[in-house]
Amino acid sequence: xxxxxxxxxxxxxxxxxxxxxxxxxxxxxxxxxxxxxxxxxxxxxxxxxxxxxxxxxxxxxxxxxxxxxxxxxxxxxxxxxxxxxxxxxxxxxxxxxxxxxxxxxxxxxxxxxxxxxxxxxxxxxxxxxxxxxxxxxxxxxxxxxxxxxxxxxxxxxxx
Numbered sequence: 001x002x003x004x005x006x007x008x009x010x011x012x013x014x015x016x017x018x019x020x021x022x023x024x025x026x027x028x029x030x031x032x033x034x035x036x037x038x039x040x041x042x043x044x045x046x047x048x049x050x051x052x053x054x055x056x057x058x059x060x061x062x063x064x065x066x067x068x069x070x071x072x073x074x075x076x077x078x079x080x081x082x083x084x085x086x087x088x089x090x091x092x093x094x095x096x097x098x099x100x101x102x103x104x105x106x107x108x109x110x111x112x113x114x115x116x117x118x119x120x121x122x123x124x125x126x127x128x129x130x131x132x133x134x135x136x137x138x139x140x141x142x143x144x145x146x147x148x149x150x151x152x153x154x155x156x157x158x159x
Contacts, residue, residue, distance in 0.1 A: 020061075024054040098140055103133030 031050035038045035077088055108125035109132060110118060118128060 020057055024057070027053045095137075095141060099133060099137040102136040102140065103129060106132035106136065108132070 028050050031048055035045060035048045035050050038048075106129045108128040109115075110125060110128065117123070123131070
């Protein structure tokens with residue numbers, strides 16, 4: 001598989017991209033008369049759906065690329081556990097643990113200055129806890145990163 005992709009991967013990706021672009025252009029031109037029949041401010045103009053294929057394919061390709069990226073990251077981590085993959089796994093586990101602790105100790109913000117926003121956007125208590133946990137975990141991780149940076153620079157001064 002690797003030999004095939006290294007030899008023909010770019011050509012195959014270009015061919016697939018070209019095919020998708022041609023299909024998308026044909027779908028636009030086939031519905032262009034209906035699209036132009038409406039005025040620029042007419043709400044029905046946006047109901048024609050001539051761009052739906054391009055949007056769906058873009059989302060699909062982005063999702064496929066994301067899944068493939070995750071698979072290759074996991075494969076690389078598992079195959080190189082002794083040469084640094086273990087450090088990466090420990091870092092990910094620490095980040096997940098920090099988020100889990102922040103999520104479980106977070107209080108849902110249903111009152112106070114954020115109450116109008118939670119009502120406006122229909123934020124549930126679970127979503128509020130998730131947001132609070134994520135913000136708190138981000139602050140903690142930024143603090144840890146800053147502390148590690150400062151300590152490593154101090155260590156480098158004395159080396």
